[in-house]
Amino acid sequence: MTTDTTGTVARDGDSRPGGPADSPFIRACRRRPVPHTPVWFMRQAGRSLPEYREIRASVPMLESCRRPELVTEITLQPVRRHGVDAAILFSDIVVPVAAAGIDLDIVPGTGPVVAEPIRTAADVERIRRITRDDVSYVDEAVRQLVVELGDTPLIGFAGAPFTLASYLVEGGPSRTHAKTKALMYGDPELWHALCARLAEVTLAFLRVQIDAGVSAVQLFDSWAGALSEADYRRFVLPHSTTVLSGLVNAGVPRIHFGVGTGELLGAMGEAGADVVGVDWRTPLDVATGRIGADKAVQGNLDPCVLLAPWPVVEAEVRRILEQGRAAPGHVFNLGHGVLPETDPEVLTRVVALVHELSSRRADQG
Numbered sequence: 001m002t003t004d005t006t007g008t009v010a011r012d013g014d015s016r017p018g019g020p021a022d023s024p025f026i027r028a029c030r031r032r033p034v035p036h037t038p039v040w041f042m043r044q045a046g047r048s049l050p051e052y053r054e055i056r057a058s059v060p061m062l063e064s065c066r067r068p069e070l071v072t073e074i075t076l077q078p079v080r081r082h083g084v085d086a087a088i089l090f091s092d093i094v095v096p097v098a099a100a101g102i103d104l105d106i107v108p109g110t111g112p113v114v115a116e117p118i119r120t121a122a123d124v125e126r127i128r129r130i131t132r133d134d135v136s137y138v139d140e141a142v143r144q145l146v147v148e149l150g151d152t153p154l155i156g157f158a159g160a161p162f163t164l165a166s167y168l169v170e171g172g173p174s175r176t177h178a179k180t181k182a183l184m185y186g187d188p189e190l191w192h193a194l195c196a197r198l199a200e201v202t203l204a205f206l207r208v209q210i211d212a213g214v215s216a217v218q219l220f221d222s223w224a225g226a227l228s229e230a231d232y233r234r235f236v237l238p239h240s241t242t243v244l245s246g247l248v249n250a251g252v253p254r255i256h257f258g259v260g261t262g263e264l265l266g267a268m269g270e271a272g273a274d275v276v277g278v279d280w281r282t283p284l285d286v287a288t289g290r291i292g293a294d295k296a297v298q299g300n301l302d303p304c305v306l307l308a309p310w311p312v313v314e315a316e317v318r319r320i321l322e323q324g325r326a327a328p329g330h331v332f333n334l335g336h337g338v339l340p341e342t343d344p345e346v347l348t349r350v351v352a353l354v355h356e357l358s359s360r361r362a363d364q365g
């Protein structure tokens, strides 16, 4: 183990020149110089790809997450097709919760649906702590992928306590998170017990992925933007901190992402992130002002822009690269996941454009 200038412990084995830990993606996460701005897309493995739809035609979503050979193939598809700088493990944020004993399904076109929502202390106890054996298929898939990917880094991920709690309390996707907030405000003790248990499950799930060889992790708190900063700090930050600070010595960069989090960016960085994900609402230079110069940023093209004519896409990519220069490290991404109706060829063109424009800059010093 060695400690780099960012104060993070790096893994010895894979920091050899050209290995995943020396890749543009990991270098940008660690705020080191890069040959080009790295780019990957949230939800890059999925319904925008015909090769994905073909595989999934006969296999339900959760089952596909539990079959290592399918996880490996689906994870590799966007890397082969687009030449992105990182792969993200094909899984879902509810996979560890299902492994913890909660009866749920992912319904096409709807999202996660929980058979018996969590509303009482006894319900919280139904969420078991998990070990590697509960998610051995993830361990196996990551090990296969690390071999297949060679020098391309693999990103592991998990859902953050608030976003997971929202699915569990509501029983499914919600626009207002009304039941979740009612529990949060109405029974803070139960709320904190629920989030503490989810933080344990999430931390264990991320540790399995790190032990199996992922090069970075992303904590998705997709719906945290539903909260004010004060409520985020009181009800959510302690639990996300448990997860991220629990990985401080794990030797991999930690990305913390949410949507509609313009007011929360500083707090999300404080939770213990190396990189803060930014949606399209906040320009990256403004975001960096809020997050601080000791963290990299990731983002932030509006996924809907990819549906516009190419000159519009190109202008937006240029603007984002320019604004990203204000940050001490920039990983190009969307502000949220790829929409299913996106033309995959546009994604491939965006990757090439990001590389071309940013390496020209690097040449100029």
Ligand code: CP3
Pocket (backbone or CB within 6 Å): 041, 042, 043, 044, 045, 046, 047, 056, 061, 088, 089, 090, 091, 092, 093, 094, 106, 107, 108, 109, 110, 111, 112, 157, 163, 173, 220, 222, 337
């Ligand atoms: O490519 C990747 O990014 C890796 C795979 C991935 C999936 N889900 C696969 C998936 C990742 C990183 C996720 C994370 C996830 N899942 C989040 C956080 C990211 C975000 O979008 O904010 C959330 C909130 C979920 C919960 C979830 N799962 C939703 C809202 C949905 C969509 C429902 C729908 O059909 O519109 C899912 C299902 C899901 N997860 C799909 C995929 C590829 C679609 C399933 C299908 O193909 O039918």
